[in-house]
Amino acid sequence: MTSTLDVRQISVEYLSQGQPSPILHDVSCTLPQAQRTAVIGESGRGKSTFAFAITGLLHRSPSIRVTGESLFQRQNLLALDVDSLRGLRRKEIRYVFQEPSESFNPLLRLGTSIRASLCDGWDTERICSLLERVGLAEPLRVLRSYPHELSIGMLQRAAIAVAVAPEPSLLIADEPTSALDEPLKWQILDLLEDLRSSMQCTSLVVSHDPMLLNESVDQVIVFFAGRIVEINPNRPLRAEALHPYTRMLAGVDARSRLHPPAPVGCAFHPRCPLAKDRCRTELPDLEQTSNGTWVRCFYWKSTTSGS
Numbered sequence: 001m002t003s004t005l006d007v008r009q010i011s012v013e014y015l016s017q018g019q020p021s022p023i024l025h026d027v028s029c030t031l032p033q034a035q036r037t038a039v040i041g042e043s044g045r046g047k048s049t050f051a052f053a054i055t056g057l058l059h060r061s062p063s064i065r066v067t068g069e070s071l072f073q074r075q076n077l078l079a080l081d082v083d084s085l086r087g088l089r090r091k092e093i094r095y096v097f098q099e100p101s102e103s104f105n106p107l108l109r110l111g112t113s114i115r116a117s118l119c120d121g122w123d124t125e126r127i128c129s130l131l132e133r134v135g136l137a138e139p140l141r142v143l144r145s146y147p148h149e150l151s152i153g154m155l156q157r158a159a160i161a162v163a164v165a166p167e168p169s170l171l172i173a174d175e176p177t178s179a180l181d182e183p184l185k186w187q188i189l190d191l192l193e194d195l196r197s198s199m200q201c202t203s204l205v206v207s208h209d210p211m212l213l214n215e216s217v218d219q220v221i222v223f224f225a226g227r228i229v230e231i232n233p234n235r236p237l238r239a240e241a242l243h244p245y246t247r248m249l250a251g252v253d254a255r256s257r258l259h260p261p262a263p264v265g266c267a268f269h270p271r272c273p274l275a276k277d278r279c280r281t282e283l284p285d286l287e288q289t290s291n292g293t294w295v296r297c298f299y300w301k302s303t304t305s306g307s
């Protein structure tokens, strides 16, 4: 299958007073073209760092070290110059961020911010039809409003409109629903998927919310302690989850205990109901199973045998 993004051995370290603090370890995966990938894991497990690192948003910071490659249209995004990256972000790679209120300048009417974000050729009529496309029924009122005059859901719809306006090849949504209440979460996820499907673009949705495991995503990538522990292209994931952590997130196995990740061995072992002595000292590799899933667990077969 053709991929939009080919991620190869990405590692990220934050540097504090010269001391490295590893955040992502040797991450490799692909984002299949015109498909929807969800990245799942609890907060602080490296998901957002992954989304930003693979699209070249992090590697120029002096306090962050990023190694590896991320290939988009045969170009390594981590080796591109600033202008080339900026050009890609204007058209090909677009983002929806967690806090919709931060997507717009609070001192400007939305119309001013939106026009500044779009290229030439976007007159008021075209912007209004874009806003209607994302479910904003009174687009002229939206354009005349300041951010504080709109609900958080309306602001997120407007932010999505700006993101999809150039019909990108890759849409990254980082925790797009975490500021929203329950019914609105589903509406925004459905909207993102409708837009992705109609544009036939590739999307990556990052979330700490396991509700995405029940969504009809094409591929789920699960992070724990800065490592991918499962890449699963099979549906429904609740029935197909192999790693004990994914099964805990999916609500299949509730036996996991709350405990920080272990620094040695399998990071999940203090919480894992299947842990054995080997898990405390050895780190499992990602292993591919016969149905196309990748899983990082010595004993994943026992999750499917019910033992």
Ligand code: SF4
Binding pocket: 243, 244, 245, 266, 267, 268, 269, 270, 272, 273, 274, 275, 276, 279, 284, 296, 297, 298, 299, 300
């Ligand atoms: S390797 Fe061991 S501790 Fe880690 S998930 Fe598998 S069974 Fe659990």
